[in-house]
Each structure stands twice: as C-alpha cells, then as structure tokens.
Amino acid sequence: MPLSSQDAKLWRDVSVFDGLQTLPEPMAVLIRGGVIAGLWPESVFALQDAQGAQEVGRGGVMTPGLVDCHTHLVFAGNRAAEFELRLEGASYAEIARAGGGIISSVRAVRDASEEALLEQTLPRLQALIDDGVTSVEIKSGYGLTTADELKMLHVARRLAEQLPVHVTTTLLGAHALPPEFADDSDGYISLVCEQMIPAAAREGLADAVDVFCENIAFSPAQTERVFMAAQAHGLAIKVHAEQLSNQGASALAARYGALSADHIEFLDEAGVKAMAQAGTVATLLPGAFHTLRETQLPPIQLLRDHGVPMALASDANPGTSPICFPTLMLNLACTLFRMTPREALAGATAHAATAIGRKDLGRIAVGAPANLCVWDVQQPAELAYAVQPGRMRQRVFAGVLTHDR
Numbered sequence: 245m246p247l248s249s250q251d252a253k254l255w256r257d258v259s260v261f262d263g264l265q266t267l268p269e270p271m272a273v274l275i276r277g278g279v280i281a282g283l284w285p286e287s288v289f290a291l292q293d294a295q296g297a298q299e300v301g302r303g304g305v306m307t308p309g310l311v312d313c314h315t316h317l318v319f320a321g322n323r324a325a326e327f328e329l330r331l332e333g334a335s336y337a338e339i340a341r342a343g344g345g346i347i348s349s350v351r352a353v354r355d356a357s358e359e360a361l362l363e364q365t366l367p368r369l370q371a372l373i374d375d376g377v378t379s380v381e382i383k384s385g386y387g388l389t390t391a392d393e394l395k396m397l398h399v400a401r402r403l404a405e406q407l408p409v410h411v412t413t414t415l416l417g418a419h420a421l422p423p424e425f426a427d428d429s430d431g432y433i434s435l436v437c438e439q440m441i442p443a444a445a446r447e448g449l450a451d452a453v454d455v456f457c458e459n460i461a462f463s464p465a466q467t468e469r470v471f472m473a474a475q476a477h478g479l480a481i482k483v484h485a486e487q488l489s490n491q492g493a494s495a496l497a498a499r500y501g502a503l504s505a506d507h508i509e510f511l512d513e514a515g516v517k518a519m520a521q522a523g524t525v526a527t528l529l530p531g532a533f534h535t536l537r538e539t540q541l542p543p544i545q546l547l548r549d550h551g552v553p554m555a556l557a558s559d560a561n562p563g564t565s566p567i568c569f570p571t572l573m574l575n576l577a578c579t580l581f582r583m584t585p586r587e588a589l590a591g592a593t594a595h596a597a598t599a600i601g602r603k604d605l606g607r608i609a610v611g612a613p614a615n616l617c618v619w620d621v622q623q624p625a626e627l628a629y630a631v632q633p634g635r636m637r638q639r640v641f642a643g644v645l646t647h648d649r
C-alpha cells in the first residue's frame with residue numbers, strides 16, 4: 245500500500261546529491277507532510293529526531309526528482325520515415341523546407357482527438373517518470389491553430405491529473421509556419437499574439453510562451469512581438485535559440501527576462517553575457533544534438549566562465565529527440581558536451597527547476613517539496629557514467645512513495 249503524503253518517512257545512510265553538489269557525508273533524510281523535514285549527517289543523527297517516522301530505505305544515492313524542463317511530449321504518430329531520410333543525407337532544415345518535419349507532426353496532431361493524444365502521450369510520460377522525473381515541462385507547437393494549440397495544452401494539463409508528476413505547460417504557437425499562412429508569416433504571428441496567447445492565458449492553460457527563432461522558423465523581430473504579447477498576459481518567456489544559426493535570440497530573450505534560452509549551439513559571447521546579466525538559464529539539449537548529428541558544440545566553457553546556470557533536458561519530440569530517457573541525457577551531456585557529471589546532475593535538477601520558474605523544486609533541502617529518487621548506485625556520478633534503465637529504487641512525489649522495490 246503506498247504511504248500517503250502525510251506519513252513521515254526516513255532514509256538512513258544515503259549519499260545525497262542536493263541539486264547542486266554531493267554532500268560530503270552519508271545522510272539521514274526525513275520527510276513529513278509532503279516536505280523534506282530533516283537532513284542530518286548520519287554520524288550525528290539521533291533516532292528521536294525522526295519520531296514516528298517509518299524507515300523506508302538504507303544506502304544508495306538520493307537525488308531530487310529529476311526536472312525535465314524542455315519537452316514536446318504531446319504529439320501523435322512518429323517521424324521514423326524522416327529519420328531514414330536523414331540517414332540518407334537529407335538535413336533537418338531541408339526536410340522542414342519541403343513541408344515535412346514539424347509540419348508532418350502538425351498534420352498528425354490536427355487529425356488526432358484529445359483522447360487519442362492523451363493515450364499516445366501517457367506511455368512516454370510514464371517512461372520519464374520511471375526514470376526519475378517528478379516535474380516535466382510540456383510544450384504545444386504541433387497544432388498551430390488556436391483550437392489545436394489549446395487542445396495540446398489541455399492534454400498536458402490532464403496528464404498531471406492522471407499520473408503522479410508535476411507538469412508545467414508552454415504555448416509554442418510560434419514553432420513553425422502552418423501551410424495556410426504560407427505567404428504571411430507576420431499574419432501568423434498576429435494570430436499567435438492576438439488570439440492564441442490571450443486564449444491560453446484566459447483559460448489558464450499556459451505557464452509560459454516559447455518561440456522557435458531560426459531561419460527556418462521565425463525572425464528576431466517576430467520573436468520579439470511574441471515576447472511582448474506573452475509579457476502583456478503575465479506569461480513567462482522561453483526560446484528555442486541559436487540551434488542551427490546565430491540569430492541573437494538568446495540575448496533578445498534575456499532582455500525580456502526569459503526563464504531560459506534552449507539549444508544554443510551557436511550562441512556567442514555577447515549572448516552569454518546577456519544571459520548572465522538577466523539570470524536566464526541555458527538549457528542544453530544533447531538528445532537533439534545527437535539525433536541531428538550536429539557538430540557545433542554549445543559554448544559550455546563560456547557559460548561556465550560567466551556563471552550562467554546550465555540546465556539539461558530531453559527535448560523529447562518526434563523529430564529531433566525521440567528519446568524518453570532522462571538519465572541517458574546525463575550521459576550524453578558528459579560525452580558530447582564535456583559537462584561534468586556534477587554539472588549534468590545539477591542541470592537535470594536545481595537548474596532545470598529554475599528554468600521552469602520553480603526554484604523551490606529540484607533540491608534536497610529542509611522545507612523543499614518531497615520530490616526525490618533513490619538510486620541503486622554507490623555514487624551520483626554513476627548516473628551519468630553508465631547508461632542503464634531500471635536503476636531507480638524509490639521515487640517520492642509530493643511526499644508519496646510512488647515507486648518502491
């Protein structure tokens with residue numbers, strides 16, 4: 245029987261990665277009433293500190309529940325045919341220009357009922373949960389009409405009612421130009437700004453707004469119009485920036501106080517400085533880098549030098565990252581981007597939480613919400629070193645033990 249969020253639970257002798265670093269000593273951890281209520285070095289812990297608590301675990305590594313801060317999890321069908329075209333040499337941009345890519349997922353989503361979208365997305369979300377995710381950001385962006393974008397966001401909200409996970413939603417109406425606006429991209433941006441954003445805000449369906457700023461998508465000027473509309477409706481800002489070319493979108497987003505700029509392979513030092521000044525998080529997406537066989541590395545050392553927090557996410561989507569395996573992202577971040585295991589773990593916890601505007605999440609600290617995982621490994625770095633499903637021993641969401649073996 246699952247323990248409820250009100251029950252006090254105690255772990256002894258666990259190695260704790262607190263969201264930023266590994267604590268120097270084995271710890272005792274107490275949760276009570278849905279929050280982390282106590283955190284002691286095992287050497288000084290006295291049982292009376294945790295009165296009435298049930299001991300539920302000993303040993304292993306505890307981390308905050310993972311925060312996947314950039315996904316396109318709600319979609320219909322798949323793009324395996326496009327994958328094969330790319331293997332034969334076609335580029336992502338060529339496929340997009342020929343009306344495939346994102347637009348093929350748009351056709352599939354427009355044809356799908358809300359129920360069908362929900363059914364197709366549930367197993368993907370379950371895969372994230374089973375690999376440690378307790379918070380996930382989900383974008384729209386495959387509807388591209390007001391009704392279809394709201395349909396996607398509604399599915400995202402319903403997912404949080406069906407599974408034990410925290411969901412934040414992002415309206416990505418400005419993801420691609422739909423065919424019916426082929427010669428009128430400014431007209432489409434007007435639709436995003438004047439109809440989609442107000443409707444999503446009015447119905448409480450979006451927490452943030454995102455734009456794909458790229459030469460195959462929307463210009464910096466169009467991106468800025470979307471940012472202004474988002475701000476006017478009190479919604480946070482995120483951006484797909486500098487993925488295939490340097491458009492200056494990260495600096496623009498930073499000027500609007502964006503939560504994060506994501507992808508950023510082509511980001512330059514001026515952009516890094518603008519992000520540092522604004523406190524905009526750099527979200528790195530090694531799954532897309534890997535899938536597209538990119539060669540331009542994101543400027544990791546510049547981000548470090550300027551103290552820009554680096555988040556890590558799956559970018560789970562049918563085109564550039566058909567990968568629902570968050571701990572694989574830890575490994576890819578290290579092997580492809582040369583991040584350290586500590587940076588990768590902080591990227592998937594504390595910094596990812598900042599990237600969704602929830603600094604209280606992604607941390608093991610007294611008073612923080614009790615969202616955490618215990619892993620069958622000896623030290624946190626192993627989570628990035630080895631690629632192995634099934635290492636999660638326990639998962640706690642909002643104080644409730646959802647996985648226990």
Ligand code: NIG
Pocket residue numbers: 316345346349456484487532559561562563564565
């Ligand atoms: O994050 N870059 C744009 N958007 C997604 C890909 C979406 C798709 O190809 O379906 C990304 O890579």
Ligand code: FE
Pocket residue numbers: 314315316484559561
């Ligand atoms: Fe994306």
